Amino acid sequence: MTIGASKLDTGKLRKVRELMDRGATDGEQAAARAKAERLASDAGMTLAQALSTLDTAPSGPTVRDLFAGFDDWMESREPGYKARAAAERAEKERKRLARCQELLRQYGSEDAVFAPTAIEKALRVALEPLSDPANNLWGYRGYSGGKLTPAMWEAVRGAVRVPETVQEAWAEYQAWETLQDDRCAFCPDFTPEQWAEVWHDALTHLLDNLRTPSAEGVKARLAWMREVANLGYARDMDRDIELIDALEGDFAALMTSVQTGHRSTSDKSARVRTLLQSEPDLSDREIARRAEVSPQTVGNWRRRLARSAA
Numbered sequence: 027m028t029i030g031a032s033k034l035d036t037g038k039l040r041k042v043r044e045l046m047d048r049g050a051t052d053g054e055q056a057a058a059r060a061k062a063e064r065l066a067s068d069a070g071m072t073l074a075q076a077l078s079t080l081d082t083a084p085s086g087p088t089v090r091d092l093f094a095g096f097d098d099w100m101e102s103r104e105p106g107y108k109a110r111a112a113a114e115r116a117e118k119e120r121k122r123l124a125r126c127q128e129l130l131r132q133y134g135s136e137d138a139v140f141a142p143t144a145i146e147k148a149l150r151v152a153l154e155p156l157s158d159p160a161n162n163l164w165g166y167r168g169y170s171g172g173k174l175t176p177a178m179w180e181a182v183r184g185a186v187r188v189p190e191t192v193q194e195a196w197a198e199y200q201a202w203e204t205l206q207d208d209r210c211a212f213c214p215d216f217t218p219e220q221w222a223e224v225w226h227d228a229l230t231h232l233l234d235n236l237r238t239p240s241a242e243g244v245k246a247r248l249a250w251m252r253e254v255a256n257l258g259y260a261r262d263m264d265r266d267i268e269l270i271d272a273l274e275g276d277f278a279a280l281m282t283s284v285q286t287g288h289r290s291t292s293d294k295s296a297r298v299r300t301l302l303q304s305e306p307d308l309s310d311r312e313i314a315r316r317a318e319v320s321p322q323t324v325g326n327w328r329r330r331l332a333r334s335a336a
Contacts, residue, residue: 034069034076035259043080045215060217063163068259070171072163125211139208145186149221152185153178165220171262172227182228187334191296192276193246195232197303199253202226234269239279240296247273294319298327 042065045058059073066076100107126136133139142150156177158167168175174182182188189195202225209216218226233250236243251269254261297317301308302324310324317324 034071034079035065036079039065039076040080043077058215061215064217067163067172122211129208129211133208136212139212143205145225146219146222148185149182149225150219152181153221153224156181166224169224172230174224174228174231178224179228182224186225188228189232189236191240191246191299192233192236192238192243192250193296193300195229195236196246196250199226199229199233199250202229234265235272237272237276237279238296239276241280242296242300244273244276244280247276295323295327298324299331302328302331 039062042058042062046055046062062076063073066073069076097108097111100111129139130136153166156166156169156175158165158169161167161169164170166175166178169178189198202222206216206218233247238244238246247269251273254266254269294317298313298319301313301316305313310321310328313324314321
C-alpha cells in the first residue's frame, strides 16, 4: 500500500464511484467523477491510482448491498427508527431548500449564483496558455499537489490583485468559501472549475506564508489555523510547519514593536488598509491619527484600493 492510499477515504470513494457508473443523469455522473478526483487529490493520488485501490481490494458486496437491509435492521433494534430517519432527511432537505430561497433573494436567480466572478473570468483567461490536457487531475503544466508553479504565479499576479497581508488573504478565502457553499446549496456535488481551485490554492499558500507583523495579521492567521484544524483531513506536515514559522515570526516582530513602542511601516500600512476596508466613511485625517501616519499616506492607500476594486 502506498502512503497516499493510507490517506484515501475509500469508503466515500466507493460511494462516489457508484454514482460515476450508475448516476441517473450525465450531470450526476460528471459531478461524481469530479468529487472522486478531489478525493484522490487530497490523498496525493491520481484518480486512476485511487480507483485501483478499490479494484485490488478483496471482492465483496457493493456499498448498495451493504446498506440494503440497514433500515430494517435498525428498525428491529429501535422501533420507530425508519420514521425518525425519514423525518431527519426531510428536515435536512427543508433547510437546504429554505437556504436556496434565501440565496435566490440575495442573488436574484440561480444562474447568478453560478455566474463566474470577475476573478474566475480573469484567471480562466490568464491560465489558459498553461493548460495541459495530459494533466487530467490538476489541469495545468507542472501543477500538482495544490502548489502553483512560478509561471502560474506570474499569470495569477498579472490577472488579479493578489492579497498583500494575511487579513486580506483571509477575507478573500472566506469570500471564496462562502461562494462555493452557496453553489453547493443548489448542487450538493458541485466542484469548482480548475482555475477557481487555483485561486483557492493561491490563497492557502498566502495564508500559510505571508508575513504581516500586526495585531490584525496575527488575529487573521489564528483564524486560518482554526480553519485548518477543522478541515477534516491532515495536510502535508511541511505546510503546517511553514504556517507555524510564519505565525512565530509575525508574533515576535509584533512583540518587539510593542516593547519598543515603535510600530513598523508595514504594521501602519496594514492598519490603514484595515480601517479603510472596515470604516470607509472615516476621513483621511481621522484614519491617519489612528494609524499614526500622514493624511497623504491614507489618501494614497484609499485611491489604490479604489483602483483595485474597480
